[in-house]
Amino acid sequence: MNVVEASGLGKRYGRSWALRECTLEIPAGRVTALVGPNGAGKSTLLNLAVGLSVPSAGEVTVLGGRRAGSPAALDGIAFVAQDTPLYKTLTVADMISITRSLNRRFDLAYARARLDELGIPARRRAGKLSGGQQAQLALTLALARRPRLLVLDEPVAMLDPIARHDFMTTVMTAASADGLAVLLSSHVLTELERVAGYVILLSRGQVRLAGEVGDLLAASGQTSLEELALGYLRETTPEVTR
Amino acid sequence: MTAATVPDRQDSSDAGLRPVPWRRMAGVTWRQHRIALAGVAVLLGALAVWLWRLGIPVHHAYAAAVACHPASSASCQDLVNAFNSLNDHMTGPTSIGGVFLQLVPVLIGAFVGAPLLARELETGTFRYAWTQGFGRWRWTLAKLLLIAVVLAAATGACGVLVSWYYQPYFAPGSLGLYQIPPFVTLFSLRGVAFPAWTVAAFVIGALAGLLIRRVVPAIVATLAVYAGLAVAAGGFLRERYLAPLVTSNPNPSGTAWIISQWWTKDGRFVFAGNPPLNLVNQFCSAAPTGNSKNAPFGTFAQCLAGHGYTQWTSYQPASRFWPFQWIEGGWLLALSALLIAATIWLVERRAA
Numbered sequence: 251m252n253v254v255e256a257s258g259l260g261k262r263y264g265r266s267w268a269l270r271e272c273t274l275e276i277p278a279g280r281v282t283a284l285v286g287p288n289g290a291g292k293s294t295l296l297n298l299a300v301g302l303s304v305p306s307a308g309e310v311t312v313l314g315g316r317r318a319g320s321p322a323a324l325d326g327i328a329f330v331a332q333d334t335p336l337y338k339t340l341t342v343a344d345m346i347s348i349t350r351s352l353n354r355r356f357d358l359a360y361a362r363a364r365l366d367e368l369g370i371p372a373r374r375r376a377g378k379l380s381g382g383q384q385a386q387l388a389l390t391l392a393l394a395r396r397p398r399l400l401v402l403d404e405p406v407a408m409l410d411p412i413a414r415h416d417f418m419t420t421v422m423t424a425a426s427a428d429g430l431a432v433l434l435s436s437h438v439l440t441e442l443e444r445v446a447g448y449v450i451l452l453s454r455g456q457v458r459l460a461g462e463v464g465d466l467l468a469a470s471g472q473t474s475l476e477e478l479a480l481g482y483l484r485e486t487t488p489e490v491t492r
Numbered sequence: 493m494t495a496a497t498v499p500d501r502q503d504s505s506d507a508g509l510r511p512v513p514w515r516r517m518a519g520v521t522w523r524q525h526r527i528a529l530a531g532v533a534v535l536l537g538a539l540a541v542w543l544w545r546l547g548i549p550v551h552h553a554y555a556a557a558v559a560c561h562p563a564s565s566a567s568c569q570d571l572v573n574a575f576n577s578l579n580d581h582m583t584g585p586t587s588i589g590g591v592f593l594q595l596v597p598v599l600i601g602a603f604v605g606a607p608l609l610a611r612e613l614e615t616g617t618f619r620y621a622w623t624q625g626f627g628r629w630r631w632t633l634a635k636l637l638l639i640a641v642v643l644a645a646a647t648g649a650c651g652v653l654v655s656w657y658y659q660p661y662f663a664p665g666s667l668g669l670y671q672i673p674p675f676v677t678l679f680s681l682r683g684v685a686f687p688a689w690t691v692a693a694f695v696i697g698a699l700a701g702l703l704i705r706r707v708v709p710a711i712v713a714t715l716a717v718y719a720g721l722a723v724a725a726g727g728f729l730r731e732r733y734l735a736p737l738v739t740s741n742p743n744p745s746g747t748a749w750i751i752s753q754w755w756t757k758d759g760r761f762v763f764a765g766n767p768p769l770n771l772v773n774q775f776c777s778a779a780p781t782g783n784s785k786n787a788p789f790g791t792f793a794q795c796l797a798g799h800g801y802t803q804w805t806s807y808q809p810a811s812r813f814w815p816f817q818w819i820e821g822g823w824l825l826a827l828s829a830l831l832i833a834a835t836i837w838l839v840e841r842r843a844a
Contacts, residue, residue, distance in 0.1 A: 301622075321511060329623040335618075335620050344523045347523060348524070349624065351626075352520060353624055395625070
């Protein structure tokens with residue numbers, strides 16, 4: 251089963267295409283990295299996959315053929331958007347309560363234990379937490395929904411190195427513990443090295459490369475994901491500045 | 493962690509998924525909007541206390557004046573005068589109290605309705621809310637309906653209190669007691685109209701917020717749209733809900749809402765409104781003007797009537813108060829339902 255399938259998928263804003271002719275299959279049970287420079291269409295693709303956007307062309311299905319954004323799709327996918335939006339004036343306990351109310355499943359014990367571990371007080375307002383804590387709270391809320399697919403849009407872009415490491419550790423623990431599929435986008439390539447098994451390279455709204463990290467490295471003769479991606483980006487978009 | 497990670501996945505693979513129950517949105521809405529709702533409660537509570545405190549002496553004075561016998565006695569006249577002298581604070585749409593009450597629906601629309609969706613879009617939290625299992629159109633509908641019902645109930649109660657306050661002034665057959673026509677005075681702040689205007693303002697605010705996606709511009713837009721609608725309703729629509737009655741009786745009931753007046757002679761239209769000066773000079777220069785300040789127009793009217801002119805008055809009788817309330821409440825609620833449908837359609841279509 252594929253967690254995301256897109257065929258001929260495109261999204262147009264005004265006259266410019268943010269994503270064009272995107273056909274791909276993202277396998278289940280893997281951590282998939284969506285990489286590419288800023289403005290490559292990563293967020294657009296993720297928004298389409300979680301059903302926040304409606305395609306301008308083609309189609310996208312998730313979790314084995316469900317329409318993106320349909321009730322069944324929303325039930326199985328948890329999404330942590332860029333800059334981890336939370337209701338800043340609500341307390342951590344309120345955020346837990348709201349997320350629990352809005353979903354069929356919510357693992358309250360997991361959420362509480364996890365926040366305890368992280369030292370995030372339940373009565374603190376979400377807006378008063380540090381950036382790292384806010385990201386961890388958003389991630390905890392998403393994981394407590396027990397999704398089959400976790401979608402993360404630039405989850406660590408705003409975090410310092412330690413918070414970044416802690417965040418990715420939480421993601422990896424969850425992914426390895428119960429076969430959760432993870433799809434995350436990032437323009438920071440180094441951090442993906444240790445987590446991603448499958449990679450999709452986007453630039454200027456088009457898929458340039460998709461496959462197993464190991465296979466791609468072997469085929470290209472490169473030693474790291476970063477070199478591989480940079481090589482491709484330089485080839486396809488000469489003007490890109492890294 | 494491992495103990496807590498055993499998920500029940502079997503049920504999520506089937507197509508006939510049971511949706512998250514609607515009632516869960518009550519808690520969500522309360523947690524998210526308790527501050528706004530508390531603000532509304534404080535505003536309406538303060539108004540209620542204020543109306544109550546002003547209303548008690550009015551009712552006491554009215555009861556004393558009505559109970560007094562014989563009515564023509566000097567002591568009874570004193571009681572009537574005492575009642576009549578009370579009507580300073582609240583007895584007109586342009587008094588401070590009236591103006592403040594008129595603002596209640598639009599304040600609620602601007603500060604509860606406009607931020608409802610605009611804040612989600614402005615701060616990006618819609619990406620959280622609309623990707624939860626509840627589903628975004630259900631989330632929107634549940635929130636709008638819940639808050640609209642709460643607002644309607646609160647302002648409905650407030651409207652009852654406004655009606656109670658004015659009851660003595662609207663009472664029929666009062667002997668020399670100050671009376672005001674129920675149509676003109678705060679029509680939109682009583683009965684069905686007050687909650688209907690509040691709900692309409694709230695929904696206008698929500699839709700403006702969705703379209704504009706920013707809180708402050710959405711508030712401004714709400715104020716503008718509501719003002720336009722209120723002016724259109726009060727100045728144009730309301731008097732046309734039912735065809736006005738027409739009478740040639742020069743003194744229609746004091747509680748009637750006069751729409752327009754015109755004069756005819758020999759079955760032909762002569763002029764509308766006040767008599768032109770040349771006509772007055774021609775026929776009625778002898779009519780006393782200086783010493784009868786209270787009714788100079790009435791004097792002219794009598795004079796002109798003696799020369800074969802007939803005054804016609806079109807009016808809405810006070811008995812139409814409730815039909816008009818239901819008509820106004822009805823179209824406002826229909827408009828609100830339409831705007832809610834549009835909001836939900838846009839929420840489903842419009843995206844990140």
